[in-house]
Amino acid sequence: MALPILLDCDPGHDDAIAxxxxxxxxxxxxxAITSSAGNQTPExxxxxxxxxxxxxxxxxxxxxxGAVKPLMRELIIADNVHGESxxxxxxxxxPAFAPQNCTAVELMAKTLRESAEPVTIVSTGPQTNVxxxxxSHPELHSKIARIVIMGGxxxxxxxxxxxxxxxxVDPEAAEIVFQSGIxxxxxxxxxxxxxQIHVEDTERFRAIGNPVSTxxxxxxxxxxxYHKTKNGxxxxxRCMTHAPSPGC
Numbered sequence: 528m529a530l531p532i533l534l535d536c537d538p539g540h541d542d543a544i545a546x547x548x549x550x551x552x553x554x555x556x557x558x559a560i561t562s563s564a565g566n567q568t569p570e571x572x573x574x575x576x577x578x579x580x581x582x583x584x585x586x587x588x589x590x591x592x593g594a595v596k597p598l599m600r601e602l603i604i605a606d607n608v609h610g611e612s613x614x615x616x617x618x619x620x621x622p623a624f625a626p627q628n629c630t631a632v633e634l635m636a637k638t639l640r641e642s643a644e645p646v647t648i649v650s651t652g653p654q655t656n657v658x659x660x661x662x663s664h665p666e667l668h669s670k671i672a673r674i675v676i677m678g679g680x681x682x683x684x685x686x687x688x689x690x691x692x693x694x695x696v697d698p699e700a701a702e703i704v705f706q707s708g709i710x711x712x713x714x715x716x717x718x719x720x721x722x723q724i725h726v727e728d729t730e731r732f733r734a735i736g737n738p739v740s741t742x743x744x745x746x747x748x749x750x751x752x753y754h755k756t757k758n759g760x761x762x763x764x765r766c767m768t769h770a771p772s773p774g775c
Contacts, residue, residue, distance in 0.1 A: 529556035531642055533635055535593070537565035537652030538575035539609050540616070540750040544743055545651055546579045550588075558638045558646060559589040561631035565652040565696050566605045567613030569595045572652075575614050577622035582742060586624040589638070593631030593656040597697035605692060608750075616749030617742045631656045636664050645672035650704075653693050654678070658700035661707050673710040680716035691716050726751070 532555055536542040549555050560580070562573040573592035580588055596602045609615065627634055635656070639646055648671055650657050657674060660667070678693035678701065686692040694701045705711060724747060733744035 529554055531556045531558050531644060531646045533558055533638055533646055533648045534560045535563055535631065535635075535648065535650040535652065535656050536560065536576070537563045537567070537572045537613075538579060539566035539572070539605075539613060539652070540746045542566065542651050543575065543579050543614055543746055546576070547583065547739060547743060549649075550583055550585055557588060558642065559591070559634050561591050561593050561634055561656055563593045563631070563650075563652040563656050564595060564597075564602050564604070565693065566609045568602070568604060569593065571613045573626060574622060575612070575619075577624065577626065578614070578619040581620045581623040582739065589634055590626045591629055591631045591634035592626055594659060597653065597655055598658065598699045600697070600699075603696050610749065614746065617745035619742065632659045632663060635660045636667060639664075639667045639670040642670065645670055647672045648674045649676075650674060651677045651693075653696040654700040654704045655697045658697070658703035661703055661709075668707065668709060671709050673712060674704060674707075675712040675714070676704065677714050677719065679713055682717055685716055 532549070534546070534549060534557055536545065538546070546560065549557050560576050562569065562576045564572060566572060567575070569592060573590070576590050580586055580590065606613075629637070635648075648657060654676065657676075676693070678691055680691040684690040684692075684695070686695045729744050729747045729751070732740045732747070735741075
């Protein structure tokens with residue numbers, strides 16, 4: 528049976544590829560996607576979710592936009608990494624559908640209530656939306672199987688010498704998630720930096736020749752310029768969290 532998940536993300540090139548992988552996996556049942564501010568401003572990350580789902584012809588997936596800023600501080604974005612649109616590089620389609628007429632927290636809560644089994648929340652951006660859900664709906668904690676996050680580091684950060692970007696953007700929200708009592712699986716930088724894509728891999732994707740593989744290759748082309756390492760490889764942080772193993 529496919530694992531039901533809620534995906535909360537801030538696309539972002541790696542988040543966009545995570546959406547592709549999650550929807551392609553027969554092991555996952557993506558119930559809804561919510562957007563968070565982080566890699567770009569909230570209106571741009573929401574638009575990017577809609578653009579990716581339009582590309583994938585999955586306009587059936589409910590989408591809602593989340594908080595416009597962190598819980599207690601001003602928003603920091605990573606436009607130096609992801610460009611002006613948040614998904615610079617490929618020519619993505621314009622959104623062919625609209626988001627739900629509700630907030631991310633409301634869509635998350637509705638999805639949890641309506642699910643016959645506990646749902647895994649997969650969060651690949653700042654934890655603002657998840658923290659707001661946990662604080663405003665304590666009665667739904669039992670409906671959450673676990674929370675899988677891309678965030679944190681057991682060592683050096685990627686935004687400051689000590690801090691990983693997603694946690695740095697909203698550390699108060701991250702604290703709420705970690706102290707919630709709900710099982711948390713953390714994929715930190717020490718894990719995600721081991722998942723590397725090389726230029727040769729990007730060319731393999733491009734050679735497949737369909738619209739989605741071409742877009743993925745072009746996303747990686749742009750992202751590679753920022754994340755290129757000494758061995759010519761690309762660390763694709765958020766792509767790792769798309770498929771939380773039922774055994775985790």
